[in-house]
Amino acid sequence: MNIGSLALWGFVATIVLTTLMAASRALGYSRMGMPFILGTMLTPNRDRAMAVGFVVHVINGWFLAVPYALAFESLGRATWWLGAAAGLLHGLFVLLVGLSIVPGLHPRMASEHHGPEPTRQLQPPGFLGLHYGRGTPLVTLAAHVVYGAILGGLYRLAGQ
Amino acid sequence: MTSDVPRTAHQQAIGDYAVIGNCRTAALVGLDGSIDWLCVPRFDSPSIFGALLDASRGGRCLVRVAGTNASTRRYLANTNVLETTFVSQSGTVRLTDLMPVTDETHQRTRLAPDGELLRTIECIAGDVDVDVLCEPRPDYGRSAVRIDDRGPLGFVAEAQGQLVVIRADAPLTRDADGRGLRGRLRLRQGERRYVSLSWTAAHPAVLPVLGAEAAARVAESVAWWRHWADRCRYEGPYRSEVVRSALALKLMSYAPSGAIVAAPTTSLPEQIGGPRNWDYRYCWLRDASMTLRGLSGLGYADEGCAFLSWLLHATRLTWPELQILYDVFGETHLPELELDHLDGYAASRPVRIGNDATGQLQLDVYGEVLDAVWRFVRMGGRLDRATARMLVGLGGTVVRRWREPDEGIWEIRSGRRHHTFSKAMCWVALDRLLALHAGGHVRGAVGHFEREREAIRAEIETRGYNAALDSYVATFDGGDVDASLLLLGLYRYADPQSARMRSTFSRVHERLGRNAMMYRYLDTDDGLPPGEGAFGIAGFWAVECRALGGDVAGARRDFEALCGRANDVGLFAEEYDPDTGAALGNFPQAFTHVGLINAALTLAACEPGREAAAGSTRRQQMITETL
Incomplete structure (x- = not known):
C-alpha cells in the first residue's frame, strides 16, 4: 500500500466530500452535516460541536480511504470509475446502514418511537436520511461517488 | 374534538x-x-x-x-x-x-x-x-x-x-x-x-421538549429579560415607560451583529388604504446617533458598542460614501419588490419587500455616523487607526458633496433638494471630526474641515433661515418648515435657547403640531399622494426642544400626552392619526422608542429640582452631557 499517496488523496477526498455536503446545506438541498452529528456526540455546545465534529470527520474519511486502497491494491489497478463505483457502494452503506444505527449510538439523538427527551433532542435521520431533506440521499451518494473517484483517479499503487 | x-x-x-x-x-x-x-x-x-x-x-x-x-x-x-x-x-x-x-x-x-x-x-x-x-x-x-x-x-x-x-x-x-x-x-x-x-x-x-422542560425555558427567558432590564441605570421620571422602550429596542436588535432594525414588519401602511407601505426590517444610519445616545444614557454600553461596531463594519462596504440603510449584516443590495399576491394590511397596497431608498443620497447620515462615533469616544471608547482613517475619509466626502441637493432625511421620492437639515448634519459631521481630532482620536490635516464647516454654517444661516417667517426652513430659500428642524438644537448646531431656535420651534409647532403629535411635513410634494399620519418620534423631539428651551412643565405635559398614545402594552408605532390616536405604519417602531428614551433623559436633566441641587452651571453641564 502506498501510504504517502493514501494519506494525501484520502485527505483531499475527505475535504472535497465535506465541502460538497456543506454546499448542499447552504443551497438548501439537505440539512445533513456529519461534522455536526459527530460533534454533538461529544459536546452539546453547537459551535464546539462543529469544530470537533469536523476534525473527527476528517480523521474518519482518512481512515476510510484505507479499504479503498486495499481494494485497489488487490485488484491491481486504481481508476476513477473503479473508485466512483466503490464510492457508490460506500454511500449506499452510509444511507442504508450507517444512518439507521446512528440514533442508537448518538447520546443526544431523539428516538423515532419515543420522541425527544431532555437529553436527547437531535432529530434522527430517518430512512435514507430523508428527515434531513428530500435531497439528502442524492447529495450523499454524489458526494461519496466523488470521494471514491478522487481516490481511484489519483491514488498510486505501491511499486508504481 | x-x-x-x-x-x-x-x-x-x-x-x-x-x-x-x-x-x-x-x-x-x-x-x-x-x-x-x-x-x-x-x-x-x-x-x-x-x-x-x-x-x-x-x-x-x-x-x-x-x-x-x-x-x-x-x-x-x-x-x-x-x-x-x-x-x-x-x-x-x-x-x-x-x-x-x-x-x-x-x-x-x-x-x-x-x-x-x-x-x-x-x-x-x-x-x-x-x-x-x-x-x-x-x-x-x-x-x-x-x-x-x-x-x-x-x-x-x-x-x-x-x-x-x-x-x-x-x-x-x-x-x-x-x-x-x-x-x-x-x-x-x-x-x-x-x-x-x-x-x-x-x-x-x-426538537424542543415540552412539559417541565418548556416551563424551564419560560422561566429562563423571564430571568434573562429581567437581568437585562435590571442593568438599566436610569432612575429619572417615567422609568417604567423608559424601561419598556429599552426592552422594545432590545427586541429589535440582531444579536449576532449588533444591528438594530427600524421595525420588525413591512408594509404596515402610513395611510390606511394608501401606497405608503415600506419595508422597515433594515437598519437606517439615520437612527445611529440617537440610538447610541439612548442606549448609553440608560447604561447599556455593551449594546451601544455592538451597534457602533456594526455601523462601522457595515459602512466599510460603501466607504467613503454612505448608503442610508443596510441589512443586519451590512448587505447593501436590497432591491425593492412588490408582492402582488398579498392583499396588504386593510387593503393597503402594494406590499413591498426590500427598499429602494438604498439608492438615495442623504447627506445627513454623515453627521449621524460621526456624531455616533463622537458619542462612543465620549463614553470611553477607543478608535483603531483604520477606523480613524475611515472617519477622515467620510469627512472628505462631506467636503466634496455638501453643496449637492439630496433626498433628505424623509427619503422623498420627488427629486433632490437642498435640505437645511442635511446641510446642518454636514456641519455636525465636520464639527465632530474636528472634536475627535482635538481629542487626539484622529490624525491628519484638518484645516479644510474647519473652513468648510464655517462655509456650511454661513450658507445655512443665509439660505436656510427665512427672516420673514422668522424660522429655519425645510429647504434653502423656501417657506416651509419640517420636523427635522427641531433637531438643530439637539445636535448642537444651534443653541436651543437662541432666538432663532425658539422662533423655529414656535413655527414648527404652530404649523405641524396637533394634539401633542407632530407631522413630519405638510404641503410638501414627496412623490406620493398626501395623507400620512403624525410622525411618532417628531413629537418626542418637540418635547426635548420645549424642555431645552426652558418650558419644562409644558414638555412634561406633551410627553405624558405622547405616552398616552402607546398601546396597552407600551408599544409605539411609526405614525399616528392625531385625531383618533390610531397607530399607523410599521410596528413597533424602534425610532419612536428611541425618541421616548431620549426625551425622558432630557426631561430628567432639565428637572427644576436639579437646578437647586446642582447649581445652574452644573445643570447646564448635565443637560449638555445628556445631549
Whole structure:
C-alpha cells in the first residue's frame, strides 16, 4: 500500500466530500452535516460541536480511504470509475446502514418511537436520511461517488 | 374534538398587536391570540406567518378560547414575555407567548433549536374549550407547503431548505389538504398545554421538549429579560415607560451583529388604504446617533458598542460614501419588490419587500455616523487607526458633496433638494471630526474641515433661515418648515435657547403640531399622494426642544400626552392619526422608542429640582452631557 499517496488523496477526498455536503446545506438541498452529528456526540455546545465534529470527520474519511486502497491494491489497478463505483457502494452503506444505527449510538439523538427527551433532542435521520431533506440521499451518494473517484483517479499503487 | 376556527380572520388594528422575539427575529401577537407575523430565521427573512398582510394567504398561529368575552394582556414585569388572559363564560385561560432566550452558559451545555416560538396555554379557572390553529405559509405565502406527521417527533413542514417543526402536547390533526393543523382542547383549572414551533436551516433539527422542560425555558427567558432590564441605570421620571422602550429596542436588535432594525414588519401602511407601505426590517444610519445616545444614557454600553461596531463594519462596504440603510449584516443590495399576491394590511397596497431608498443620497447620515462615533469616544471608547482613517475619509466626502441637493432625511421620492437639515448634519459631521481630532482620536490635516464647516454654517444661516417667517426652513430659500428642524438644537448646531431656535420651534409647532403629535411635513410634494399620519418620534423631539428651551412643565405635559398614545402594552408605532390616536405604519417602531428614551433623559436633566441641587452651571453641564 502506498501510504504517502493514501494519506494525501484520502485527505483531499475527505475535504472535497465535506465541502460538497456543506454546499448542499447552504443551497438548501439537505440539512445533513456529519461534522455536526459527530460533534454533538461529544459536546452539546453547537459551535464546539462543529469544530470537533469536523476534525473527527476528517480523521474518519482518512481512515476510510484505507479499504479503498486495499481494494485497489488487490485488484491491481486504481481508476476513477473503479473508485466512483466503490464510492457508490460506500454511500449506499452510509444511507442504508450507517444512518439507521446512528440514533442508537448518538447520546443526544431523539428516538423515532419515543420522541425527544431532555437529553436527547437531535432529530434522527430517518430512512435514507430523508428527515434531513428530500435531497439528502442524492447529495450523499454524489458526494461519496466523488470521494471514491478522487481516490481511484489519483491514488498510486505501491511499486508504481 | 376538532376545531371550528375559520380559515380566514379579520385583521386587527395595528395597535392591537404586541411583539415577542429572541434578538434575531420577532413575532406579532394579536389581542385575539393570533400570531399574524413571523419571519424566520431573522427579521428580514421571508414570513412564515403573514396574516398581518393577508388574512387568507399569509398564515398564522392562533390560540382561541371559545366564547371569550374579554381579553387583557401585559408583559411580565421587565420582560418581553407576553401574557394574554381570556375570560369566557365557562372559565379563564392564560396564554403566555415568548421566544426562548438564554445566556451563553446554557447555550454551551445543551442543544437548542435555531429558534423557537413557545406558547403556553393554562386554564386558571373553570373549564374551557380552546381552539388551536397553525397554518405556516413560508416565503410570504408563495411556497407550497405540506405538513408531515412524524409521530412523536412532531409535525414538520419544509420549504426552501428550511424545516419548521411543530410540537404540541395536545391532539392536533392535519387539514385535509395537509397545509394546516388544528385541534380543540378541553382544559380544566390547573391544566396546562404547550405549542412549540421551531425552525432550522442548516443542520439536523433540535426538537424542543415540552412539559417541565418548556416551563424551564419560560422561566429562563423571564430571568434573562429581567437581568437585562435590571442593568438599566436610569432612575429619572417615567422609568417604567423608559424601561419598556429599552426592552422594545432590545427586541429589535440582531444579536449576532449588533444591528438594530427600524421595525420588525413591512408594509404596515402610513395611510390606511394608501401606497405608503415600506419595508422597515433594515437598519437606517439615520437612527445611529440617537440610538447610541439612548442606549448609553440608560447604561447599556455593551449594546451601544455592538451597534457602533456594526455601523462601522457595515459602512466599510460603501466607504467613503454612505448608503442610508443596510441589512443586519451590512448587505447593501436590497432591491425593492412588490408582492402582488398579498392583499396588504386593510387593503393597503402594494406590499413591498426590500427598499429602494438604498439608492438615495442623504447627506445627513454623515453627521449621524460621526456624531455616533463622537458619542462612543465620549463614553470611553477607543478608535483603531483604520477606523480613524475611515472617519477622515467620510469627512472628505462631506467636503466634496455638501453643496449637492439630496433626498433628505424623509427619503422623498420627488427629486433632490437642498435640505437645511442635511446641510446642518454636514456641519455636525465636520464639527465632530474636528472634536475627535482635538481629542487626539484622529490624525491628519484638518484645516479644510474647519473652513468648510464655517462655509456650511454661513450658507445655512443665509439660505436656510427665512427672516420673514422668522424660522429655519425645510429647504434653502423656501417657506416651509419640517420636523427635522427641531433637531438643530439637539445636535448642537444651534443653541436651543437662541432666538432663532425658539422662533423655529414656535413655527414648527404652530404649523405641524396637533394634539401633542407632530407631522413630519405638510404641503410638501414627496412623490406620493398626501395623507400620512403624525410622525411618532417628531413629537418626542418637540418635547426635548420645549424642555431645552426652558418650558419644562409644558414638555412634561406633551410627553405624558405622547405616552398616552402607546398601546396597552407600551408599544409605539411609526405614525399616528392625531385625531383618533390610531397607530399607523410599521410596528413597533424602534425610532419612536428611541425618541421616548431620549426625551425622558432630557426631561430628567432639565428637572427644576436639579437646578437647586446642582447649581445652574452644573445643570447646564448635565443637560449638555445628556445631549
